[in-house]
Amino acid sequence: AQRVTQPEKLLSVFKGAPVELKCNYSYSGSPELFWYVQYSRQRLQLLLRHISRESIKGFTADLNKGETSFHLKKPFAQEEDSAMYYCALLEETSGSRLTFGEGTQLTVNP
Amino acid sequence: NAGVTQTPKFRVLKTGQSMTLLCAQDMNHEYMYWYRQDPGMGLRLIHYSVGEGTTAKGEVPDGYNVSRLKKQNFLLGLESAAPSQTSVYFCASSSLGAPMNTQYFGPGTRLTVL
Numbered sequence: 285a286q287r288v289t290q291p292e293k294l295l296s297v298f299k300g301a302p303v304e305l306k307c308n309y310s311y312s313g314s315p316e317l318f319w320y321v322q323y324s325r326q327r328l329q330l331l332l333r334h335i336s337r338e339s340i341k342g343f344t345a346d347l348n349k350g351e352t353s354f355h356l357k358k359p360f361a362q363e364e365d366s367a368m369y370y371c372a373l374l375e376e377t378s379g380s381r382l383t384f385g386e387g388t389q390l391t392v393n394p
Numbered sequence: 395n396a397g398v399t400q401t402p403k404f405r406v407l408k409t410g411q412s413m414t415l416l417c418a419q420d421m422n423h424e425y426m427y428w429y430r431q432d433p434g435m436g437l438r439l440i441h442y443s444v445g446e447g448t449t450a451k452g453e454v455p456d457g458y459n460v461s462r463l464k465k466q467n468f469l470l471g472l473e474s475a476a477p478s479q480t481s482v483y484f485c486a487s488s489s490l491g492a493p494m495n496t497q498y499f500g501p502g503t504r505l506t507v508l
Binding site: 288290293316327328329330333370374379380381382383384385386387 | 398425427429434435436437438439442443444450452484486488490495496497499500501502
């Protein structure tokens, strides 16, 4: 069965510091991974997906198949980055289902 | 477009009561999903639907039922609510045509079962 693990429930950094949110997965097929973000009092929304190799709001994430990881990184954190972040893995079955990790609450302190 | 909407936003039930949560989307998406969000457990899929008239079980389906009579609506029912069903419920939708399998989420329903 596929699984997504986010080992840190809480992460706190200071403004301007680098931040890395960890995500590890287990999957027998070719993984398609996403990061979703939920800002306070807002709905969950897609942040980025590995297949697009894009940078959104300064965040990047690289898929490392050898280490089965998809860590989210930003070189200089901003206070507005404070949010709950979820890593998700697409199931290659009917319905395009996602398996989510437990989530990491990021707090960026001034 | 309103996107994905959920009704109600908040609800308090007593153990044993029943209720229905409504999810509606105006993006003509084929797929719809119901998740529950609990602290430390992330989002877990309850049920999902790949089209009008079809539903399937997700990871945690027990105690819930769903129906998709119209393409734009996906209903989640609790026949006999239990305190363990206290949670925040999210609906989402996606489409084969949506960019890279993106799921679009509703604002959530906070349910408390006493």
